[in-house]
Amino acid sequence: MTNAEAMQPYQRIVNDIRNQIAAGRLQAGAQIPGIKALAEEYHVAAGTVQRALAELRTLGLIYSHQGRGSFVSEEAAGRTDSTINRIRHLEEQVEALTARLDRLEQGSE
Template sequence: MSNEALQPYQRIAQDYGEKIRQGRLAAGMKLPGIRELSEEYGVAAGTVQRALTELRNAGLIYSHQGRGSFVSDTSGEADQDPTAHAIKVLQSQVAELTARLDKLEGERDA
């Protein structure tokens, strides 16, 4: 699939996925923030969030609420228990939903 045929979130996920697989981003490295990625790619924050979700679901990154997203240690991924991977994906999704809810509640209270 050419870069032009990709949705913006897919392009971001593909770009960062390649950087991780090629070793240009090492395990534990912090990814740029949502605002910075939004500016870099000229997209909305929600588009970046969706790209980060794709990367989390692929096991390439993990996120800590309030701290950012980091490159996962994928060296042992082939041996990873499928249940452990599913739990990581669910934890990531819950963290993302919690952050969104906090943001919405903050906007409502403002």
């Protein structure tokens, strides 16, 4: 099982959008695709997308306007520090490994 498979579906969306911002594919002020489009792209429920967007807002990577959508924040676009990105990547790997270990332990009991 790969790290991507071990991640929760909302975490994959968060990770992908974060990576797009870090790589410069999503610039400050760029609109994030809507809930329906993201749900179709990732083959998940709308609630999963909403959870991912909430996490991205909490991280300060995006902001949302009721009725207009979600956009990349100025703060997020300015964050290109590779150390921060490496730390986040390591945190995601630890989360994925923890989830995998939990599943393995549940299967052996």
